[in-house]
Amino acid sequence: MRGRIEDGQPVTLGPVDPTVVEAGDVVLVRWKGNFLLHLVKQATRDRLLIGNNLGRVNGWVQREAVVGRVVQVHPLRG
Incomplete structure (x- = not known):
């Protein structure tokens, strides 16, 4: 997710109750057989609109697809 988190940049994920995820959160989701x-761009009671920090939108996922939430972004090592 270029802009906020660069490709290959390590992150720490934490558990999250999918019902409390809101717009602005960065989450790991199951999407079309991958992760x-x-x-999160928008959130409704049942679904989340996911995309990247550069304006691209992937689409809607059910809240149950959320695996975890980013709790820390670590610096890239050069």
Whole structure:
């Protein structure tokens, strides 16, 4: 998710109750057989609109698809 988190940049994930995820959170979600780390753009009672920090939108996922939430972004090592 370029801009906020660069490719290959380590993060720490924490558990999260999917019902408390809100717009602005960065979450790991199950998406089309894979796992994606994405920004929550909008949140409704049942679904989350995920995308990146550069304006791209992937689409809506059910809240149950949330695996964890980013709790810390670590610096890239050069």
